[in-house]
Amino acid sequence: MASAKLLAAFLAALAALLAAGGGAGARELRLEMPSAAEMIVDDGMPLIHMLRPLLGSGGRLGLRARVPCDSWRFAVETNSLRDWRTIPARCERYVGNYMMGGHYRSDSRAVIDEAIAYAEGLQLAGEGKEVWVFDIDETTLSNLPYYAKHGFGVEPYNRTLFTAYVMDASAPALPETKRLYDRLLALGIKPVILTGRREDKREATAKNLAAAGYAGYEKLLLKPQDVRVHAVEFKSGERKKLEDAGYVIVGNIGDQWSDLLGAPEGARTFKLPDPMYYIG
Numbered sequence: 001m002a003s004a005k006l007l008a009a010f011l012a013a014l015a016a017l018l019a020a021g022g023g024a025g026a027r028e029l030r031l032e033m034p035s036a037a038e039m040i041v042d043d044g045m046p047l048i049h050m051l052r053p054l055l056g057s058g059g060r061l062g063l064r065a066r067v068p069c070d071s072w073r074f075a076v077e078t079n080s081l082r083d084w085r086t087i088p089a090r091c092e093r094y095v096g097n098y099m100m101g102g103h104y105r106s107d108s109r110a111v112i113d114e115a116i117a118y119a120e121g122l123q124l125a126g127e128g129k130e131v132w133v134f135d136i137d138e139t140t141l142s143n144l145p146y147y148a149k150h151g152f153g154v155e156p157y158n159r160t161l162f163t164a165y166v167m168d169a170s171a172p173a174l175p176e177t178k179r180l181y182d183r184l185l186a187l188g189i190k191p192v193i194l195t196g197r198r199e200d201k202r203e204a205t206a207k208n209l210a211a212a213g214y215a216g217y218e219k220l221l222l223k224p225q226d227v228r229v230h231a232v233e234f235k236s237g238e239r240k241k242l243e244d245a246g247y248v249i250v251g252n253i254g255d256q257w258s259d260l261l262g263a264p265e266g267a268r269t270f271k272l273p274d275p276m277y278y279i280g
């Protein structure tokens with residue numbers, strides 16, 4: 001009987017704790033038990049925990065399709081998964097939901113907030129030599145209007161169709177990057193735009209950048225028309241030329257690891273999300 005009383009007291013205390021102590025924070029997390037069907041994991045791996053947060057475009061879509069598309073995205077974003085040509089077909093809805101929903105924008109915001117905080121803390125030499133290197137596609141400009149019509153990366157890259165889109169010069173700015181760009185200009189750090197787009201797209205690219213609100217950059221560097229080099233080699237080579245010309249690369253931002261790898265990388269690098277395609 002004593003143990004029953006003890007149990008009742010414990011349950012009452014627990015109920016009171018849940019009623020009062022959980023607070024707004026706990027309710028916002030919206031933790032709930034997965035259903036029995038959802039708990040069947042067909043890869044034989046044991047569950048690590050029973051609760052999962054229902055936030056953004058994460059768990060539920062992945063579980064519904066019985067594939068961890070969020071895990072695939074993690075491997076992509078950490079550069080663990082390389083040389084892939086298309087996103088897994090089963091992840092088209094997941095990636096589409098991620099890109100079109102708030103998750104992509106909030107991931108971008110987290111990166112940009114940190115980049116701005118870093119830039120604001122820099123001590124400039126006062127000679128106007130500090131530059132920040134920006135990539136274009138999925139960095140200054142967003143090609144979501146194109147990719148939304150082409151399966152968010154589930155279709156193989158189509159040079160003809162994508163070139164037509166680029167020549168249309170209609171891509172919107174990625175608003176988070178634009179915020180960083182404007183802040184850097186105000187701080188006196190000069191943007192240098194460095195892209196794997198080739199010289200035959202210079203006019204359309206400059207027109208698109210202007211239409212998207214990007215003005216006052218120091219340089220717009222495109223890949224020479226007939227040179228066959230990988231992105232890492234081309235972009236690190238161009239950064240080396242900048243340093244040799246006396247510029248100090250205080251920051252470097254892009255959506256691909258090939259924007260950021262290869263010395264000189266820049267004093268600090270910032271990786272924006274991009275689960276739609278891979279450029280090595």
Ligand SMILES: [Mg+2]
Nearest residue numbers: 135137138255
């Ligand atoms: Mg890019």
